[in-house]
Amino acid sequence: xxxxxxxxxxxxxxxxxxxxxxxxPALLPAHLKSLDNPVLEFNRQIIEATKDLCVAYKPNTAFYxxxxxxxxxxxxxxAKLLPSEHFKIADAKRADIGNTASQYARAFFEKMxxxxxxxxxxxxxxxxxxxxxxxxxWAIVLAMxxxxxxxxxxxxTTDFGSPLFQKVMEKAxxxxxxxxxxxxxGATHPTRFAELxxxxxxxxxxxxxVGAQGGDLYQVCQHGLxxxxxxxxxxxxxxxxxxxxxxxxxxxxxxxxxIQQHMAHIIGQILR
Amino acid sequence: xxxxxxxxxxxxxxxxxxxxxxxxPALLPAHLKSLDNPVLEFNRQIIEATKDLCVAYKPNTAFYxxxxxxxxxxxxxxAKLLPSEHFKIADAKRADIGNTASQYARAFFEKMxxxxxxxxxxxxxxxxxxxxxxxxxWAIVLAMxxxxxxxxxxxxTTDFGSPLFQKVMEKAxxxxxxxxxxxxxGATHPTRFAELxxxxxxxxxxxxxVGAQGGDLYQVCQHGLxxxxxxxxxxxxxxxxxxxxxxxxxxxxxxxxxIQQHMAHIIGQILR
Numbered sequence: 001x002x003x004x005x006x007x008x009x010x011x012x013x014x015x016x017x018x019x020x021x022x023x024x025p026a027l028l029p030a031h032l033k034s035l036d037n038p039v040l041e042f043n044r045q046i047i048e049a050t051k052d053l054c055v056a057y058k059p060n061t062a063f064y065x066x067x068x069x070x071x072x073x074x075x076x077x078x079a080k081l082l083p084s085e086h087f088k089i090a091d092a093k094r095a096d097i098g099n100t101a102s103q104y105a106r107a108f109f110e111k112m113x114x115x116x117x118x119x120x121x122x123x124x125x126x127x128x129x130x131x132x133x134x135x136x137x138w139a140i141v142l143a144m145x146x147x148x149x150x151x152x153x154x155x156x157t158t159d160f161g162s163p164l165f166q167k168v169m170e171k172a173x174x175x176x177x178x179x180x181x182x183x184x185x186g187a188t189h190p191t192r193f194a195e196l197x198x199x200x201x202x203x204x205x206x207x208x209x210v211g212a213q214g215g216d217l218y219q220v221c222q223h224g225l226x227x228x229x230x231x232x233x234x235x236x237x238x239x240x241x242x243x244x245x246x247x248x249x250x251x252x253x254x255x256x257x258x259i260q261q262h263m264a265h266i267i268g269q270i271l272r
Numbered sequence: 273x274x275x276x277x278x279x280x281x282x283x284x285x286x287x288x289x290x291x292x293x294x295x296x297p298a299l300l301p302a303h304l305k306s307l308d309n310p311v312l313e314f315n316r317q318i319i320e321a322t323k324d325l326c327v328a329y330k331p332n333t334a335f336y337x338x339x340x341x342x343x344x345x346x347x348x349x350x351a352k353l354l355p356s357e358h359f360k361i362a363d364a365k366r367a368d369i370g371n372t373a374s375q376y377a378r379a380f381f382e383k384m385x386x387x388x389x390x391x392x393x394x395x396x397x398x399x400x401x402x403x404x405x406x407x408x409x410w411a412i413v414l415a416m417x418x419x420x421x422x423x424x425x426x427x428x429t430t431d432f433g434s435p436l437f438q439k440v441m442e443k444a445x446x447x448x449x450x451x452x453x454x455x456x457x458g459a460t461h462p463t464r465f466a467e468l469x470x471x472x473x474x475x476x477x478x479x480x481x482v483g484a485q486g487g488d489l490y491q492v493c494q495h496g497l498x499x500x501x502x503x504x505x506x507x508x509x510x511x512x513x514x515x516x517x518x519x520x521x522x523x524x525x526x527x528x529x530x531i532q533q534h535m536a537h538i539i540g541q542i543l544r
Contacts (some may be wrong), residue, residue, distance in 0.1 A: 062368055062375040068383045069348055073341035093367050095392050095511070097335055098420035100294070101333040111340045120367050122394045122414055124421025142394055147369035149396025152443055153436065159429045165437070177299055 001115045003179050003204075006087050007053045014264035016229055017256065018056035018089065018206065020131060020236025021046070021078060022063050027241055029248045039067070042248075043078045048242060049249040052262040056087040056232050058206075079112040088114045088233070089206070093142060095120040101130040107135045116140050118184060118206070121168045125175055132176045141172045144196065146186025146209030151231050169199045174217045178202040178227075185224070187215020187233070194222030202227045210259075211238035217259070219267050229267070235259060273408060275388045275476075277449050278359050279286060279329045279500045286536035288501055289528065290328035290361065290478065292508030293318065293350060294335050294347040299513055301520045311339070314520075315350045318512060321521040325532040328359035328504055331476075338527065361385045361478070367392040373402040381409045388412050390456060390478070393440045396508070397447055404448045411453050413444045418458025418481030441471045450474040450499075457496070459487020459505070465495030474499045483510035484532075489531070493538050501539070507531060 010016050023039045032038040047057065082088050085204075090108040092122070101119075116138035119128050124200060131139035133146035134194045143155055144165040154165045162170075169183055185196050187209035195204065205224060209215035210233050217233060224231055235256075243251025276399055282288050295311045304310040319329065324466035355362050362380040366373070366389060374525075380386045381403075388410035391400050399465060399523035404412035416426055416437040426437045434442075457468050461482035465498065469521075477496060483503050496503055515523025 002494065024375075060368070060372055062372045062379070063365070065344075066375040066383070069341055069345035071379075072344040074335075078342055093392070093395075094334070095365050095367075096332070097417070097421075098336045100332055102336040103296075107334070107343075109341070111338070120365070120392045120394050122392050122425060123365075123417050124424030124426070126419050126421040128421075140354055145369070145395050146400050147368075147395055149398040149400075150395030154396070156430045156436070156439060158430055158436075164425070164428070164430075166512040167428060168425065175382040197452070260387060 003089050004226070009087075010229055011083065011084060013052065013055055013260075014054055014077060014267050015142055015260045016233055016263055017232050017259055018052040018058050018087075018232045018234040019046070019050055019054045019239055019256065020091065020208070020234050021057055021240070022236040023059075023240065024063055025067065030236050031246050032067055037074060037077075039074050042078050042231055044081055045249040047081055047083070048253050049253040050239065050256045051083055051086065051232045053110060053253070054086070055258045056089055056236055057082050058091045059087040059235070060091040065179065076112055079114060087115045087116065089140065090114040091118050093118050093120050095123045095127045097123065098126040098130060101127050105131045105134060105137075109134045115259065116182070118142065119170065128172065129175050132180050137180070139176060140206050141168065141181060141183050143169050143183040144185045144192060146188045146215065149191070166195075166199055169196070173200060173203070178204070182232070183187070183265040184205050184208065187220050190216060190219035190223060197224060197226055204232060206234060208234045213234045216261055218266070225270065229270070233263070273359050275500070278327065278476075281357060281359075282433065282501055285324065285327055286506055286539050287295040287325055287327055288503050288535055289326040289442065289531055290330050290359075290504045290506040291318070291322055291326045291511055291528065292363065292480070292506050293329055293331040293512070295331075295512065296335055296360070301518065307347060311346050312349050316353055316523040317347065318524050319355070320355055322528045323358065325357055325525070325528045326358070327347065329365045330506055332363040333337040335350055343491070348384055351386060355397050357370055357423060361388045361390065361412065362386040363390050365382050365390050365392050367395045367399045368508055369395065370402060371399040373399050377403045377409075379407060382424050383407045388454070400444065404452050409452070411448060412478050413440065413453060413455050415441050415455040416457045416461055416464060418460045418487065422458060422461070428436040437470055438467075441468070445472060445475070451477070454478050454504070456480065459489075462488055462491035462495060468495060470473045476502050476504060478504045478506060481507045483507045489534055490538070491531050497542065500528065501542070505535070516521075
C-alpha cells in the first residue's frame with residue numbers, strides 16, 4: 001500500500017487506529033471454544049465489527065506461532081480476512097542477516113500479502129534493507145518501544161550524546177524513505193515524542209502502548225503529530241477483550257468507536 | 273538440556289560443532305525435488321550423516337516460515353528428527369514484550385522441545401527474561417553478530433566508553449546465568465574475542481560466521497575459549513551444500529568431519 005492510500009483512508013475514516021490482533025486462545029469467549037478454529041472466528045467477528053473504525057490491523061505473530069503449524073495457518077487465514085483497504089502489519093519484530101531477512105520478507109509480503117513487517121534494528125542495515133526491496137511494502141523499525149525493558153538499551157547515551165533510539169532513527173533514514181519505512185515509538189514515553197518528531201518529521205510512527213499499557217492518546221498527539229498526521233496508534237487488548245461474552249464483538253466495536261471518536265476530534269482540531 | 277550434559281557431549285564427541293539447518297528449498301539436490309516434502313527428507317539425511325560429528329543443530333526459522341504453514345510443519349517435524357542427545361537451537365532471533373515473549377517461549381520450548389532460542393536484546397529485560405523461566409531451557413542473546421550491519425549499532429560507544437555489545441552482555445548477565453544463557457558472537461570479528469571473554473568468562477558463546485561468511489575457527493578459539501571450552505561454533509551452508517548431487521549427505525559428512533577434526537585437534541591441545 002502506498003503512503004498516499006493510507007493517508008486518504010485516515011482522512012476518510014477520521015481514524016488513525018490500528019487494531020492489534022493479538023488473539024490469545026486462553027482469553028476467548030466461552031461460546032467460541034467448541035468451534036473448529038475459535039481464534040479465526042474471533043478474528044473474523046472482530047474485523048467485521050471494527051473495520052470501518054480503523055485503518056490498520058496488526059496481528060502479533062507470537063500468538064499464532066505459540067499454536068504451532070495450525071497457528072501459522074490461522075495467521076494465514078486471518079491475513080486473508082483483512083479487507084484490502086486496510087494497512088496490514090505483521091508484528092513479527094524480525095531481524096536476521098541479509099539472505100535470511102529476505103526469507104522473512106517473502107514469508108510476510110508474498111505468502112501472506114502483508115503491507116508491512118516490524119523489524120528489530122540491533123543487527124543493522126543488512127537486516128532491515130531486504131524488507132525495503134518490495135514495491136509498496138514497508139519496514140517498521142523498532143525505535144523506542146513501549147515496554148519497561150525499553151530503558152535498558154534504547155535510552156543509552158551513544159557517541160555524540162544522543163540516545164540509541166535516535167541513532168537508530170537517524171541511521172535507518174539512510175536506508176528507507178517516508179514512503180516505505182515507519183518507526184515503532186511507544187506511547188508510554190509521551191514526553192519524548194517532540195524529540196522523536198525532530199529526528200523524523202516525515203515518517204509515520206506506529207504507536208503501541210495506548211490503553212492497557214498506560215499510554216495517553218492526547219499526549220501522544222500533542223507532541224507526536226507529523227506531516228500528513230504521521231501516526232498510527234495501536235490498541236490490542238483494550239479492544240479485543242472489551243467484552244468476554246457472546247457480545248464480545250459488539251463490546252469491541254464500542255471500545256474501538258470510543259478511540260475513533262477521540263481521533264476524529266483530534267483530526268478536526270488539526271483541520272480547523 | 274543442562275550445561276553439564278552439553279559439556280559431556282562435547283568431551284565425548286571431541287566436537288563443539290553446531291550445524292545450522294538453514295534449508296533453502298531452492299538449493300536442494302534435484303533428485304529430492306519430486307518428493308512430498310523435500311526439505312524434511314534433506315534434513316533427515318543431513319542429520320543422519322552428521323549426528324556423531326556435532327553436538328548441536330540450529331534450524332533458522334526464517335527458512336521454514338518462508339514456506340508458510342507447511343514450512344512451519346516442516347520445522348516441527350525437523351525438531352522431532354533431532355536426536356535427544358543434541359542441543360537443539362531455534363534460531364529465531366525473537367524479541368517482544370513480556371506477555372508476547374512468553375508466547376514465543378512456549379512455541380519453541382513446549383510445542384517443539386527446543387533447548388534454546390536466539391533472542392534479540394534491543395527491547396531489554398522483559399523481552400529476554402520470559403525465555404529464562406523454563407527449567408533446562410536457554411536464551412541465546414545476540415551480542416556481536418557476524419553480518420556487516422553489526423557495525424551499525426553494536427559497536428557504538430555507549431555511556432562509559434564501552435561498545436553497545438558489551439553493555440548488552442553485562443546487563444544480560446544480571447538476568448541469566450552461565451547455566452541458562454549464552455551469547456551470539458560472530459566469527460567475523462575474531463580479534464574481539466579476547467574482549468568478549470573478559471566480559472563473560474563463563475558463558476557459552478554461539479559462534480556463527482565460520483566458513484561461508486569468512487570467519488576462522490583457529491582464531492576464534494585462540495581468543496575465545498572459555499571455562500569448559502565455552503564455544504559452540506556453527507556452520508550452515510558450508511556443510512548443507514557441500515555437495516549438490518545424490519551424494520549430498522556424504523559430502524556434508526565430509527565437510528562436517530573436516531571441521532570436527534580441527535575441533536578434536538584444538539580440544540587435544542587444551543587437554544595436553
